[in-house]
Amino acid sequence: xxxxxxxxxxxxxxxxxxxxxxxxxxxxxxxxxxxxxxxxxxxxxxxxxxxxxxxxxxxxxxxxxxxxxxxxxxxxxxxxxxxxxxxxxxxxxxxxxxxxxxxxxxxxxxxxxxxxxxxxxxxxxxxxxxxxxxxxxxxxxxxxxxxxxxxxxxxxxxxxxxxxxxxxxxxxxxxxxxxxxxxxxxxxxxxxxxxxxxxxxxxxxxxxxxxxxxxxxxxxxxxxxxxxxxxxxxxxxxxxxxxxxxxxxxxxxxxxxxxxxxxxxxxxxxxxxxxxxxxxxxxxxxxxxxxxxxxxxxxxxxxxxxxxxxxxxxxxxxxxxxxxxxxxx
Amino acid sequence: xxxxxxxxxxxxxxxxxxxxxxxxxxxxxxxxxxxxxxxxxxxxxxxxxxxxxxxxxxxxxxxxxxxxxxxxxxxxxxxxxxxxxxxxxxxxxxxxxxxxxxxxxxxxxxxxxxxxxxxxxxxxxxxxxxxxxxxxxxxxxxxxxxxxxxxxxxxxxxxxxxxxxxxxxxxxxxxxxxxxxxxxxxxxxxxxxxxxxxxxxxxxxxxxxxxxxxxxxxxxxxxxxxxxxxxxxxxxxxxxxxxxxxxxxxxxxxxxxxxxxxxxxxxxxxxxxxxxxxxxxxxxxxxxxxxxxxxxxxxxx
Numbered sequence: 001x002x003x004x005x006x007x008x009x010x011x012x013x014x015x016x017x018x019x020x021x022x023x024x025x026x027x028x029x030x031x032x033x034x035x036x037x038x039x040x041x042x043x044x045x046x047x048x049x050x051x052x053x054x055x056x057x058x059x060x061x062x063x064x065x066x067x068x069x070x071x072x073x074x075x076x077x078x079x080x081x082x083x084x085x086x087x088x089x090x091x092x093x094x095x096x097x098x099x100x101x102x103x104x105x106x107x108x109x110x111x112x113x114x115x116x117x118x119x120x121x122x123x124x125x126x127x128x129x130x131x132x133x134x135x136x137x138x139x140x141x142x143x144x145x146x147x148x149x150x151x152x153x154x155x156x157x158x159x160x161x162x163x164x165x166x167x168x169x170x171x172x173x174x175x176x177x178x179x180x181x182x183x184x185x186x187x188x189x190x191x192x193x194x195x196x197x198x199x200x201x202x203x204x205x206x207x208x209x210x211x212x213x214x215x216x217x218x219x220x221x222x223x224x225x226x227x228x229x230x231x232x233x234x235x236x237x238x239x240x241x242x243x244x245x246x247x248x249x250x251x252x253x254x255x256x257x258x259x260x261x262x263x264x265x266x267x268x269x270x271x272x273x274x275x276x277x278x279x280x281x282x283x284x285x286x287x288x289x290x291x292x293x294x295x296x297x298x299x300x301x302x303x304x305x306x307x308x309x310x311x312x313x314x315x316x317x318x319x320x321x322x323x324x325x326x327x328x329x
Numbered sequence: 330x331x332x333x334x335x336x337x338x339x340x341x342x343x344x345x346x347x348x349x350x351x352x353x354x355x356x357x358x359x360x361x362x363x364x365x366x367x368x369x370x371x372x373x374x375x376x377x378x379x380x381x382x383x384x385x386x387x388x389x390x391x392x393x394x395x396x397x398x399x400x401x402x403x404x405x406x407x408x409x410x411x412x413x414x415x416x417x418x419x420x421x422x423x424x425x426x427x428x429x430x431x432x433x434x435x436x437x438x439x440x441x442x443x444x445x446x447x448x449x450x451x452x453x454x455x456x457x458x459x460x461x462x463x464x465x466x467x468x469x470x471x472x473x474x475x476x477x478x479x480x481x482x483x484x485x486x487x488x489x490x491x492x493x494x495x496x497x498x499x500x501x502x503x504x505x506x507x508x509x510x511x512x513x514x515x516x517x518x519x520x521x522x523x524x525x526x527x528x529x530x531x532x533x534x535x536x537x538x539x540x541x542x543x544x545x546x547x548x549x550x551x552x553x554x555x556x557x558x559x560x561x562x563x564x565x566x567x568x569x570x571x572x573x574x575x576x577x578x579x580x581x582x583x584x585x586x587x588x589x590x591x592x593x594x595x596x597x598x599x600x601x602x603x604x605x606x607x608x609x610x611x612x613x614x615x616x617x618x619x620x621x622x623x624x625x626x627x628x629x630x
Binding site: 036039042043046047049050051053054057115116118119121122123125126127128129131134136137138139140141142143144145147148149151152153156186188189190191195197199200201204205207208224228238239241242245246249250253254255258268270271273274276277289292293296297299300303304307308311312315316 | 338341342343344345346347348349351352353354355356358359360362363364366367428431432434436440442443444445446447448449450451452455456457459460461463464514515518523526527530533534564565567568571572575578579584587588591597601604605608611612615628
């Protein structure tokens with residue numbers, strides 16, 4: 001701080017203030033410095049805990065079969081190879097399966113967002129009879145362990161029909177198993193993978209939005225559906241993105257329903273991954289588990305990469321771009 | 330014929346029902362019948378026929394009695410799982426809120442760190458975890474081997490630190506609680522990754538004007554947290570508590586026991602009784618927790 005000659009007269013009275021200013025400035029600087037060190041340690045520590053397994057999977061995926069049996073090799077392979085990747089690539093039928101999986105997942109996610117956000121909005125903003133009871137049912141669908149309903153579901157889709165229409169016209173019911181149809185149907189009717197949770201997230205979010213938005217829309221002459229699609233859903237973009245990310249990741253990584261409905265492995269790259277070790281053991285005659293696990297690691301990296309890239313891409317909107325949108329914009 | 334005009338309230342009720350209609354249809358078709366079937370299973374003795382069908386004979390509450398009073402360890406597993414849930418939930422909530430707030434501030438390499446915190450969702454469960462499990466099981470013959478293999482070894486002498494804390498006069502229970510949590514840090518980080526993302530979304534939906542105002546009015550960071558951040562994220566604290574309890578329950582020993590009873594010993598009746606029983610208890614716990622937290626929850630309106 002510069003002090004002029006005229007100010008010197010006032011110096012005695014100012015002295016105390018200036019000193020205090022300096023002290024608080026330095027105290028603030030030290031405080032923020034200590035805080036950032038603290039932050040750095042916590043974040044690095046936890047990142048290490050998370051990354052530990054990933055690093056060892058990644059480095060193991062480059063091991064050749066001699067490295068596995070060499071006790072002096074740790075993390076850095078002596079004889080690195082990409083043969084593991086080549087074989088994993090082939091046995092996963094990588095590009096085809098990935099393409100199919102992504103189309104399947106994207107469609108399911110779109111349906112999830114549409115249906116669950118509608119239900120969430122309905123529960124958040126409207127009064128109708130038995131609302132609390134029905135919402136209790138949503139919670140029950142989240143809590144109920146999925147395997148308790150797996151046998152009825154299996155039978156339902158094994159002999160699928162709507163009001164006996166197919167039975168009357170074709171003489172037999174449809175078998176929807178071994179296709180992706182059961183998953184589409186269940187998602188369309190709000191019973192897909194973790195749909196209950198998404199309804200819950202949307203309901204909580206819509207309850208947090210101010211009611212004035214809809215009142216304003218109503219006065220301006222917008223009907224309920226217009227208000228929902230053009231105003232509320234746009235304001236709910238943080239939740240929409242959260243649900244998008246969760247839905248894509250969980251659907252991508254789903255095992256339970258894929259197995260129950262025997263969804264073809266050409267539409268499900270992670271399901272293929274879970275059988276890659278057996279495939280390689282039988283087709284390529286790699287029977288040694290220590291060696292064949294290397295192919296699994298390479299496969300894991302191949303399967304993880306696209307979803308991580310997708311997340312990085314979404315994160316730009318999901319995390320950064322939203323700060324300005326706020327609640328009401 | 331004269332059509333009676335609907336009141337505004339009735340109109341709103343109808344559009345509300347239309348909004349939830351798809352879900353309601355799905356619930357009735359896929360869940361209600363299945364739930365009834367589960368309850369019927371739990372009240373009967375199931376015999377699997379050779380052709381793949383089954384026959385059910387009504388035996389009343391015998392399955393429930395067997396699960397509660399005669400089964401070797403269902404009781405103990407059930408109580409243990411409940412206690413585990415109650416211990417972990419508060420810590421996971423605070424931990425994830427804390428991390429979400431750290432990740433929500435600006436620093437270099439933030440998007441990388443957020444990417445890292447996202448990985449446990451992928452590795453934690455599902456097909457990828459299963460593939461890894463299988464690979465290590467084939468070698469070492471145990472799923473638990475995976476943990477020892479992939480979690481970084483700690484070179485810290487825990488007993489020494491424990492001794493220091495005890496010498497300081499901290500109560501043994503508290504020290505045990507903390508040591509237990511720290512030694513399971515990987516598990517806890519994995520269990521809170523979804524909650525962290527939900528909290529970050531919540532933190533970002535707080536309008537920045539609120540912070541500006543409080544800064545101008547001269548509020549400290551501490552006051553800002555308790556008067557603005559915390560109240561504004563309470564709706565999602567409720568969501569996260571519910572999610573954490575359910576997630577812990579779905580991956581707990583009780584569900585595993587019931588699954589094993591159904592698919593390794595083929596006792597569908599007993600398994601259904603176990604899952605009906607535990608689902609009812611979980612619903613009760615969730616209701617109590619929701620009622621308690623909703624009282625403190627702040628909604629913007």
